[in-house]
Amino acid sequence: MKLELLINQKNYELEAAPDEMLADALRRLGMLSIRKGCDTSCCGLCTVWVEGNPVLSCTMPAFRAQGKTVTTIEGIQPEAEKFARILAAEGSEQCGFCSPGFIMTVIAMKNELKNPSEQAIQHYLAGNLCRCTGYMGQMRAIKTYLGGEVQ
């Protein structure tokens, strides 16, 4: 089927099979930050925004994004880099493979929650797994990123 998507503020027309997932379609279009880590919707690596909300692109059929705005980390590089520098100062990107999906969720959280508690942050990010860092450094980076806003 023919789809029209607004990805990173650019119009794309693409031919997608009914069972093609958004993650695969985005990779096909060159958004190579999109990774699949689990095949069971529980690792968060493939997180992108649809209409500004974080979704798992590995289990969202591409056609469901028809006519919608999709944002990948390629589309918000300045803000992603701002947080990535803080993350890297903590060493908490480590292998980096889960970072794009993680960062998409962190920035969505920043947009959505005001003055989140540590518990609220953990809850918001519960779907983003990381096997390298043990999460402590990620939390330190988030606190720095949010400024004095973490209770």
Place this chain on the structure above:
Amino acid sequence: MKWVGKSVSKIDGVAIATGKPLYTEDLTVPGTLVVKLLRSPHAFARITAIDTVAAKALTGVECVLTHQDVPQVRYSNAGQSFPEPSPYDRLILDPIVRYVGDEVAIVAAVDEKTALAALDLIKVEYEIFEPVLALSSAIDHPSVVHPETDLHCNFPIGLEQQRNIASSHTVEIGDLAAELALCDVVVEESYKTQAQAQAMMETFRSFTYLDQSGRLVVISSTQIPFHVRRQLARALQIPATRIRVIKPRIGGGFGAKQTGVCEVYPAIVTLKTGKPAKVVYERKETFIASNSRHATEFKVRMGASRDGIIRVVDIVGLSDTGAYGEHAPTVFAVIGDKTMPLYNKTKAIRYQGHAVYTNKLPGGALRGYGATQGTFVQESTVNKLAATLGMDPTELRLKNLIRETETSLYYKGKKLGSSSLHRCIETGKSMIGWDAKFPRIEQGNKVRGVGMAVTMQGSGIANIDTASAEIRLNDDGFYTVLVGSTDMGTGSDTILLQMAADVLAADMDQFIIHAADTDVSPFDPGSYASSTTYVTGMAVKKAAEELRDKILEQAASVLQVPAEQLQLDGEQCIDQASGKTVSVASIAAAAVVGPDHRQLSAYATFGSPVSPPPFVAGFAEVEVDTETGKVTLLDFVAVVDCGTVINPALARVQTEGGIVQGIGMALYEEVQYDKKGNLQSNSFMTYKIPGRGDVGTVRVAFEESYEPTGPFGAKSVGEVVINTPAPAIVAAIYNAVGVQITDLPVTPEKIFLGMQAQKQA
């Protein structure tokens, strides 16, 4: 300029975190064939017929290969220096399949959908055998996992094929029976540890193509490029000169990628078709058909005098190497190597047992590499001894642990270099508040307990791991560092540059580092066995020192002064006597122009006769709900002796990550097979790795020592950090509610049943 000891951000950090296309799959080209593998549904069977006609006829299918189409030369996938201790017991495709998931056929097609459809069209007939599924009954089982006559060992490893014994190991020093008889107290316990999955976020993947001269290029997410080259040459029966292996950025390894799991499949497709090919494992394939930590079963006896001097340690048991013997003899040996030296007041010690073949997922390398299992069984027994003696477990350890310059029965006269382990214990006690909290604090149906454990690892493999490094002064006055180590997210590329920059007194942005490409890089075994900081680091340091001397010699001849009088400040060589200077840039430029010049470069190789152990003292505080058996980890404190800390931020996050992986092994990561040998814990739904809400607080401190044989006094940090959580958490639970868990992972059910049994007793 001083870089060592600074928390420098990883040089690739921002690029990888923001999603730049730098990993294996990102580097594939349009037209790359997609490789999929048909896997055995049976734990043990012989293929009696394969019909590939329909699969080959499917439009878009380029290649279908079975055991009849591939070289029948046995090899090992284990990433080890030649001659590998692991048996050559594997074929690319074998008419006998030895576990559920073993490869039966290779399919390559224009896209994933077609390749998957082709898999469904392959018809296979099997003669099914009785599988060997239990570790305890594997030896002398009626079924022989490896009956073949062409299995090869490079040297004797105690393999007894007909008995399902992959390797045998015995270290026995002193008169065990006599010394046990002299002990006032002897404690005994049996333990089981599970086949933990590495679960790195990037699954196995490789991309292959033929270059302009028809050579096979393999871009792979691997920790071991040079070993993969050698493995492929043997498996594919082509000369190593025809193979180039390149390691791009890697999405985690944890030892999984110290085994050449997937490279051979796209490689043979590319050789057969001439076309680029890639394989990207699904998560389920990564769980069921790669490798894991070796599951083990051990019986431990420990004898001591009444005043708490440990006289005897006896560890006997088995490890499960599954269907293939990758890392079997070495993991088994490391279980003893990294535990037995710790308690050095012993008069008799024994470490004995076998790695055995079963029809399960092969064992492999996972951070800790046996030391994790060994630490769990030994430290749990030390904690049991402390309870039996009525001693504080920290005191028992301070009394018995090896100190700097001391030897140990296991060391046979060799002396321990650096150690701050006793300080680590003192610091950890104070950080966790041990004296106020040990053993328990009861608050209604919630009981809090603290527990602890210590551990050691190594830094590289003594007398085997040898790495080289080359550093060039380029025409434009900056430096290129060439190494073959494989940064998999650890930050090793960054810390190697910190070392080089310190020696050459230069800014880090004056350096580029290249790793790894077997066509270009100097030899390095790869990043495993906690080797890169210590082994490759020393090679980099030596090369940098040699290059510094060459630059100063060159400056001396320009300035017409003795080289000893000169100092390098990074940009300038300064004559201390006259204050005259010559710039490094001008020396670099002059070196590449005109006759009788030579570009300045230095090449160094380092291998160590010792593997200096880093140490950790780990402390856990848990809360157990006595009504449900639920355990909550509140706090984990790890105090680390890794020698000099080269990069505090990276060492800290390595420690936090290792601790959490150890917490996973202790509390969450349950491995379950069904009766037919299907691994059921084969996704993140069924195999739980810790999420960010599952780990409480992890706190890290460093107690630096100075390792005289290491670069800038450094040892290693990568592996040692995973070992203490399981025994420390198990001890904390025991101290809270008196239930001794001896098989991992701990579950609320086991605790609850243990408490019920106590009530009935």
